[in-house]
Amino acid sequence: METMSIEHVDVLIVGAGLSGIGAGYHLQTECPGRSYAILEARGASGGTWDLFRYPGIRSDSDMYTLGYRFRPWVEGAAIADGPSILSYVKDTARENGIDSKIRYHHRVARAAWSSEDARWTVDVERTDTGETAQMTCAFLFMCTGYYDYEEPFTPELPGADRFGGTLVHPQHWSDDIDYAGKRVVVLGSGATAVTLVPAMAEEAAHVTMLQRSPSYIVSLPGEDGLANFLRRVLPAKLAYSIVRWKNVLITSAFFQLSRRRPKLAKDQVLRVQLEGCDLPPALAPGATREEGGWWRIPVVDVAHVEQALARLREAGAAIAAVEVAEPELEEVFVKIMRESRAAA
Numbered sequence: 001m002e003t004m005s006i007e008h009v010d011v012l013i014v015g016a017g018l019s020g021i022g023a024g025y026h027l028q029t030e031c032p033g034r035s036y037a038i039l040e041a042r043g044a045s046g047g048t049w050d051l052f053r054y055p056g057i058r059s060d061s062d063m064y065t066l067g068y069r070f071r072p073w074v075e076g077a078a079i080a081d082g083p084s085i086l087s088y089v090k091d092t093a094r095e096n097g098i099d100s101k102i103r104y105h106h107r108v109a110r111a112a113w114s115s116e117d118a119r120w121t122v123d124v125e126r127t128d129t130g131e132t133a134q135m136t137c138a139f140l141f142m143c144t145g146y147y148d149y150e151e152p153f154t155p156e157l158p159g160a161d162r163f164g165g166t167l168v169h170p171q172h173w174s175d176d177i178d179y180a181g182k183r184v185v186v187l188g189s190g191a192t193a194v195t196l197v198p199a200m201a202e203e204a205a206h207v208t209m210l211q212r213s214p215s216y217i218v219s220l221p222g223e224d225g226l227a228n229f230l231r232r233v234l235p236a237k238l239a240y241s242i243v244r245w246k247n248v249l250i251t252s253a254f255f256q257l258s259r260r261r262p263k264l265a266k267d268q269v270l271r272v273q274l275e276g277c278d279l280p281p282a283l284a285p286g287a288t289r290e291e292g293g294w295w296r297i298p299v300v301d302v303a304h305v306e307q308a309l310a311r312l313r314e315a316g317a318a319i320a321a322v323e324v325a326e327p328e329l330e331e332v333f334v335k336i337m338r339e340s341r342a343a344a
């Protein structure tokens, strides 16, 4: 009987996003004698930064800490747009010959460890042809990200099936989605929503953000003055390393402050962000949140979200018709977003 030979590599990296390409770099630099391959389910590298195409897509952390330690981020913008991050990841792969290790359309479906053989057997499905294959490796390095690429989390929205407009998840955004002149409701208040709302507001007739819990948004300058200065006077790698450490330390310090003294952290954020802004009582911060974060300006009070959600449920078929009751809420929200954008 003919035995099919199964390809073996020392290390199998799963996923060709920011992590997979970084893993490839470190592996080939520090263990040059080891063989490796990167299996990527999609037809392109870049992971998150290739998949997400919604308006305004950008990072929310600075590229001096999100970028690779070994490859300086030399662009002016510290908070970078999606296409720039994608180019950075792809350029890193190309410059270091990592792209030749990537096998596109190879989805890892299953992996089984054998202690006897001290190796993994990995089942691979070709996402373009449907063929299947097996590979073995001694070390399986999962760089697959943290969310489901096919099925993003979508909460159940009562009446959504009767909604006559377009219902879209940002993970499935495509270029043919036309929202110019339309009334839009954005559900959620995380980093994606905060990015999406000002970008869509440029063209939409009206954009309302619905959020379940209060959050705080810190607007930081889009460029890092120290980084721009150091890049002019120091070698790029040294400048990058200094700014990276500065940002790591500041972020860690603020995180610790938010955990240990949440009220102080919250007050600081409010003081810096809302100085001179007359906050209506409806927007006063709610209960202190125990866990801290960088972006904490109250945008909408819980009570109003509950009202809006109640109306959403009542309206059922007409998500786009939902309005936040108090016009002052929207005014303040728009002001905060404008200020954030101006600061960026």
Ligand SMILES: Cc1cc2nc3c(=O)[nH]c(=O)nc-3n(C[C@H](O)[C@H](O)[C@H](O)COP(=O)(O)OP(=O)(O)OC[C@H]3O[C@@H](n4cnc5c(N)ncnc54)[C@H](O)[C@@H]3O)c2cc1C
Pocket: 014, 015, 016, 017, 018, 019, 020, 039, 040, 041, 042, 045, 046, 047, 048, 049, 052, 057, 058, 059, 060, 061, 062, 066, 106, 107, 108, 109, 143, 144, 145, 146, 147, 149, 191, 192
């Ligand atoms: C809109 C958005 C903004 C973000 N902004 C930031 C930020 O500012 N700062 C920050 O730190 N993080 C941010 N993140 C998180 C971001 O995902 C990570 O920072 C980073 O890009 C993750 O890289 P990754 O390579 O680990 O995963 P991903 O980018 O998710 O890449 C995973 C890759 O693995 C592949 N894959 C998955 N399963 C399989 C399988 N079974 N077989 C083969 N291949 C597979 C995928 O196709 C994909 O290419 C953001 C995320 C989103 C969605």
